[in-house]
Amino acid sequence: MSDSPTLATPRPPAIWRMSDLALGLGLAGVGFLVLIGSLLGASIVIDVAPEDDTQAAALIAAVVTVLFEAWLGVTVWLLARRRRLAEGDLGLAQTGSVRWAAYAVAAAYATLVVYALVVEAIERLTAVDLGALKQGNGIPESLGNTPLVMGILGVGIVVAAPLGEELFFRAFLFRALAGRFGLVAGLLLSGLLFGAFHTNVGVFIPFFCIGVILAWAYHVSGSLWTPIAAHVTINGISFIATLAGGSS
Numbered sequence: 001m002s003d004s005p006t007l008a009t010p011r012p013p014a015i016w017r018m019s020d021l022a023l024g025l026g027l028a029g030v031g032f033l034v035l036i037g038s039l040l041g042a043s044i045v046i047d048v049a050p051e052d053d054t055q056a057a058a059l060i061a062a063v064v065t066v067l068f069e070a071w072l073g074v075t076v077w078l079l080a081r082r083r084r085l086a087e088g089d090l091g092l093a094q095t096g097s098v099r100w101a102a103y104a105v106a107a108a109y110a111t112l113v114v115y116a117l118v119v120e121a122i123e124r125l126t127a128v129d130l131g132a133l134k135q136g137n138g139i140p141e142s143l144g145n146t147p148l149v150m151g152i153l154g155v156g157i158v159v160a161a162p163l164g165e166e167l168f169f170r171a172f173l174f175r176a177l178a179g180r181f182g183l184v185a186g187l188l189l190s191g192l193l194f195g196a197f198h199t200n201v202g203v204f205i206p207f208f209c210i211g212v213i214l215a216w217a218y219h220v221s222g223s224l225w226t227p228i229a230a231h232v233t234i235n236g237i238s239f240i241a242t243l244a245g246g247s248s
Contacts, residue, residue: 012186012219014179015089020079021176027078028168031071038064055146062149066156072164076172090171091218096225104217104230108210115206135202150243157239162231166214169194171224174215183219187212210234 039061080090087093119133169190178186194211195204214227 012175012178012183014175015085016079016083016172016176016179018176018180020083021173021180024075024079024168024172024176027075028072031068031075035064035068055149058146058149059152062152062156066152066160069156069160069164072168073160076167079172090167090175091222091224092171094221094223094225096223096229097217097221098229100217100221101226101229101233104213104227105233107213108230108234111206111209111213115209133202133205135200154239158232158236161235162228165194165197166218166224166228166231169197169211170215170218170227174218178219187215187219190215 041057043061076090116134119130122128123130173193174186174190176186177189181189191208191211194214195206195208198204198207214230217230218224218227
């Protein structure tokens with residue numbers, strides 16, 4: 001008989017306090033404001049500056065993006081040190097589940113396909129322009145103009161983002177919310193924050209669902225490496241598709 005937790009589990013063990021949640025969101029918010037400011041500044045430079053300066057601005061924006069993803073992970077590490085948590089408390093000492101990672105990847109792509117089909121169907125039936133809901137979360141063309149920038153963005157998308165975001169949204173936010181409000185609330189609230197984090201109305205709904213899926217994979221496997229592996233796979237496929245599309 002399997003000992004894997006299910007939705008019947010009312011509340012996973014609480015390892016974070018509400019003070020940790022407030023501090024973590026505050027630290028992440030500061031990093032996010034720095035990221036947005038850097039990207040806006042880079043965009044302005046790219047629009048008006050000579051080509052050499054635009055490449056430097058794109059490079060800075062790419063580096064800041066990677067550093068922000070790393071900052072999310074550092075935030076959780078600092079909070080864990082403050083709370084005297086071990087790697088096992090976060091799920092980093094446990095072996096990941098290939099099966100649940102594969103389920104999460106399949107469910108994520110199924111979500112994206114269903115979302116695209118529903119948006120398309122609504123457009124056809126109502127004649128309402130839903131173009132804003134079709135905007136993906138790809139790399140802006142202005143930032144991907146050199147191999148160096150694309151290489152740095154690749155590290156950020158395929159390595160730094162899965163590690164930093166899984167630590168922050170699953171090991172920290174999901175565990176804090178589920179420990180305080182129960183499993184279902186933790187899944188839904190952390191998913192909502194994950195969708196909102198990407199600041200794109202076109203991906204909010206599917207990324208909310210994917211956030212729930214990744215949190216569930218973390219919950220049932222007991223290992224943070226499970227959603228990390230799924231996240232790496234999803235982002236890796238997306239990045240390869242971007243490279244292929246840019247070279248075609």
